[in-house]
Amino acid sequence: MKLARDTWLIFQRQLQLLLRNPVWVFVGVFQPVMYLLLFAPLLKPALNAPSQAEAYKIFVPGLLVLLAIFGGLFQGFGLIAELRAGVIERSRVTPVSRLALLLGRSLRDVVSLIVQAVIITLLALLFDLRVFIGDLLLAYLMLALIALMTSAVSYGVALKVKSEDALAPLMNTVAQPVLLLSGILLPLTFAPGWLQGIADWNPFSWAVDGTRALFAGNLGDDKVWQGLSIIAVLAAAGVVWAARQFARSVR
Amino acid sequence: MIETRGLRKSFRSRAGRETKTVEAVRGVDLQVAEGEIFGFLGPNGAGKTTTLRMLATLIEPDGGEATIAGADLRKDPAEVRRRIGYVAQGGSTWDESTAREELVLHARMYGIGKAEAHRRAARALDAFQLSEYADRKCKTYSGGQRRRVEIALGIIHEPKIVFLDEPTTGLDPQSRAHMWDEIRRLRTEGMTVFITTHYLDEADALCDRIAIMDHGEVVAEGTPADLKREISGDVVLLGLDVAATPQAAQLLDSEPYVNKLETADEGGLRLYVDEGATAIPQILRRVDNAGLALSSIELHRPSLDDVFLTKTGRSLRES
Numbered sequence: 001m002k003l004a005r006d007t008w009l010i011f012q013r014q015l016q017l018l019l020r021n022p023v024w025v026f027v028g029v030f031q032p033v034m035y036l037l038l039f040a041p042l043l044k045p046a047l048n049a050p051s052q053a054e055a056y057k058i059f060v061p062g063l064l065v066l067l068a069i070f071g072g073l074f075q076g077f078g079l080i081a082e083l084r085a086g087v088i089e090r091s092r093v094t095p096v097s098r099l100a101l102l103l104g105r106s107l108r109d110v111v112s113l114i115v116q117a118v119i120i121t122l123l124a125l126l127f128d129l130r131v132f133i134g135d136l137l138l139a140y141l142m143l144a145l146i147a148l149m150t151s152a153v154s155y156g157v158a159l160k161v162k163s164e165d166a167l168a169p170l171m172n173t174v175a176q177p178v179l180l181l182s183g184i185l186l187p188l189t190f191a192p193g194w195l196q197g198i199a200d201w202n203p204f205s206w207a208v209d210g211t212r213a214l215f216a217g218n219l220g221d222d223k224v225w226q227g228l229s230i231i232a233v234l235a236a237a238g239v240v241w242a243a244r245q246f247a248r249s250v251r
Numbered sequence: 252m253i254e255t256r257g258l259r260k261s262f263r264s265r266a267g268r269e270t271k272t273v274e275a276v277r278g279v280d281l282q283v284a285e286g287e288i289f290g291f292l293g294p295n296g297a298g299k300t301t302t303l304r305m306l307a308t309l310i311e312p313d314g315g316e317a318t319i320a321g322a323d324l325r326k327d328p329a330e331v332r333r334r335i336g337y338v339a340q341g342g343s344t345w346d347e348s349t350a351r352e353e354l355v356l357h358a359r360m361y362g363i364g365k366a367e368a369h370r371r372a373a374r375a376l377d378a379f380q381l382s383e384y385a386d387r388k389c390k391t392y393s394g395g396q397r398r399r400v401e402i403a404l405g406i407i408h409e410p411k412i413v414f415l416d417e418p419t420t421g422l423d424p425q426s427r428a429h430m431w432d433e434i435r436r437l438r439t440e441g442m443t444v445f446i447t448t449h450y451l452d453e454a455d456a457l458c459d460r461i462a463i464m465d466h467g468e469v470v471a472e473g474t475p476a477d478l479k480r481e482i483s484g485d486v487v488l489l490g491l492d493v494a495a496t497p498q499a500a501q502l503l504d505s506e507p508y509v510n511k512l513e514t515a516d517e518g519g520l521r522l523y524v525d526e527g528a529t530a531i532p533q534i535l536r537r538v539d540n541a542g543l544a545l546s547s548i549e550l551h552r553p554s555l556d557d558v559f560l561t562k563t564g565r566s567l568r569e570s
Contacts, residue, residue: 002362009359017347086343090404093307093337094360095329 006097010104018108029116032067036060036123039185047186053128060124061139061211062184064117068143069178069204071113072150073171076158079105083162088246098247102155102239109151110144117143131215139214142228146207149235156242182208206230252412252443253283253306257315260301275301277467278315283445283460285411288438290458291447292555298467299447300340303414306445307337320411333361336405336413340420343401346390350381350400353389354407361408375403379433395426402433406442413437415446419453431457451555463559470562475555482553482561484510485527487534490547493518499543508533 018024040059041052049055082088091101117140121129131139154171161167181195182188182204188196199205210227218224258279261272276298283289291299305312306319308328317324320334344353354372359365376382379399389397398418405413418434419427434457437444448454454461455475463471463478471478491499496518503522504512508530511523524530527550538545551557560566 006360009356013352013356016352017345020347082345085345086339086341087345089309089339090343090357091360092309093332093335094357094408095332095362096360 003097003100003103006100007103007107009096010100011107012104014105014108015111018112025112025115028067028071028112029119032063032116032120033123035063036120036127040127051128053130056124056127056129057131057215058187058212059185060120060129061215062182062187062208064120064139064143065146065182065204065208065211066179066184067116067120068113068146069150070175071116072109072147072152073154073175075105075109075151076154076167076171077164079155079158080162080164080167083159088159092246099239099243101246102152102243105155106148106151106239106242110147113143113147114140129215132217135214135217135219138219138224138228139211142207142211142214142231145228145231145235146204149231149238152235152238152242156238156245159242159245159248178202178204181205184208187212203230203234252285253281253289253317253319253445255279255281255306255315255317258302258305258312258317259314260298260305260310260312274467276305276312279464279467279469281462281469281472283412283443285443286438286441287459288434288444288446288457290454290461291445291464292449292451292454292461292559293447293464294449297464299464300416302464303337303416303445303447307335307414308332309337333408334411336408336410338401338405338413338415338418340416342397343404344389344397346388348389349386350376350389350392350403351385353400353404357404358407363408371407375407378436379403393426395422395429398422398426398430399433402430406437410442412443412445415444417447417449419448419450427453451559455555461555463555463562465559465563471558478555478558479553482523482557484523484525484553485530486551486553486557487522487524487527487530488547488549488551489520489522489534489538489545490549491519491543491545495543496520498541499538502537502541502543503534506533506537 040056043049043055043059044052047055047058049058079088088101121136157170158167161170181199181202183191183199188199188205191199206223206227207230209223213221213223258276259274260276261274264271264273279302291302293299301310304310306317306324308324308331312325319331322330322334324331344350351372354375355368358368358371363371376385379402381396381399381403384392384396389400392400402415402418405415415434419430422430431453434444434446446457458475460472460474461478462469471481489499496514499520500512500514503509503520508524509522510525513521515521522530522534531548531550535548556566
């Protein structure tokens with residue numbers, strides 16, 4: 001119960017600070033909105049989709065996963081600022097749960113991601129996207145797990161490298177191939193065999209497939225449970241690893 | 252209240268391809284009694300902060316043992332955390348939060364309930380004369396105000412011991428004097444205070460007992476008065492130009508009342524004598540007879556700097 005209480009305490013504090021400067025939520029959503037408005041219209045002819053709505057069913061889930069990956073991976077920057085201000089060290093001299101120090105922050109990131117995902121979904125509805133609410137909620141669960149994992153990993157790496165200068169190129173180097181190998185912008189069905197073979201080893205590619213299946217209304221598709229399970233396991237591993245970094249000595 | 256035996260810590264640092272092991276703290280034995288202000292004095296890099304961070308459970312010692320407020324540092328760090336407060340050197344407040352928010356959050360991280368945390372925050376704001384700014388963001392505070400918030404954070408859970416790492420570094424003289432009063436107040440409230448400092452006057456004025464640390468080791472320990480008494484007698488400083496210094500040194504070294512003599516690089520002599528009042532006339536006569544010109548003569552009662560100098564061979568100011 002101490003864990004739940006401490007997590008709630010840290011979550012409240014982080015959320016309060018975010019709400020004091022909510023502009024970051026909208027800055028985060030700006031880029032995906034641009035993709036939605038300026039890139040998505042190319043898709044109907046490019047994908048040979050029967051209608052604009054069909055094209056959006058393929059594109060929007062990928063866009064949301066992209067948002068979850070990037071939104072999470074760059075959260076570490078805020079933590080480095082906290083490290084520098086001594087806030088982390090101050091927390092570590094108290095008996096507060098180390099796991100809570102991580103979870104409170106990552107859950108704030110999950111909430112902020114879901115708000116962004118809702119904004120994107122609502123905009124896409126204007127472009128005739130239609131999706132069942134149950135499927136959509138399950139897709140949001142997938143996004144939440146992705147954001148939990150990527151933000152935890154980002155915090156863990158931030159505690160290890162302790163500098164923005166190291167974190168930025170590191171995260172970009174990781175994010176770029178992950179992005180290209182997950183079929184986010186265009187489905188990998190167009191990819192040659194070797195590329196698909198590599199992509200099979202990319203967990204985010206499974207997440208994108210699962211989310212697409214949900215947007216297509218195929219709840220029974222194996223890809224849904226496969227994607228959810230893979231991401232859930234990785235999220236748990238990421239959280240455990242990052243919480244250890246909080247427990248270890250950091251300045 | 253604090254007892255350490257053989258506390259050690261080394262760090263590995265990499266310079267190019269070589270890895271070097273730096274022994275930051277090499278076997279520190281300390282005893283701090285309940286209700287005293289204990290000062291840890293030494294130059295930057297002496298291992299003060301590393302020792303403090305070990306005692307505050309922030310880094311794990313490589314070896315040695317410590318008991319802090321009755322809890323074992325190695326076996327039960329969680330219990331140590333409950334009983335101590337720690338105020339870091341580099342600050343610990345967040346720009347976008349207010350002092351009240353920080354205090355409430357910090358109290359709650361110690362497991363204190365919401366209502367009680369608010370009561371304690373209000374009381375601390377009052378005690379540290381911060382009520383006026385309580386609901387302004389920390390980034391608007393002056394250095395002295397911010398340091399007071401940080402000390403208030405360190406004691407919000409009413410610990411038995413509070414560790415203050417260089418509490419007055421970077422403060423203007425007025426805020427510094429104010430901070431000394433705050434630290435003395437903590438002692439009156441029954442807390443044991445452990446501070447590090449590299450200011451001699453601070454250790455002298457504030458601390459009941461001090462330990463002098465250099466190169467990871469405690470080189471002297473005792474009350475400031477005891478330590479000064481160890482250096483028997485007074486110090487006479489003679490101002491001479493560089494050319495005349497060796498001759499004067501030769502002249503005075505053989506005098507019976509001079510216990511020890513040191514030459515300063517920039518010219519001038521430092522003489523250790525039993526009693527300055529009787530030595531000075533004799534020194535003047537001797538120097539005058541030899542036809543040497545003095546630019547100044549000063550009598551020094553021993554200071555902690557002299558203690559440091561005798562123990563380490565260096566002046567604290569130059570290290």
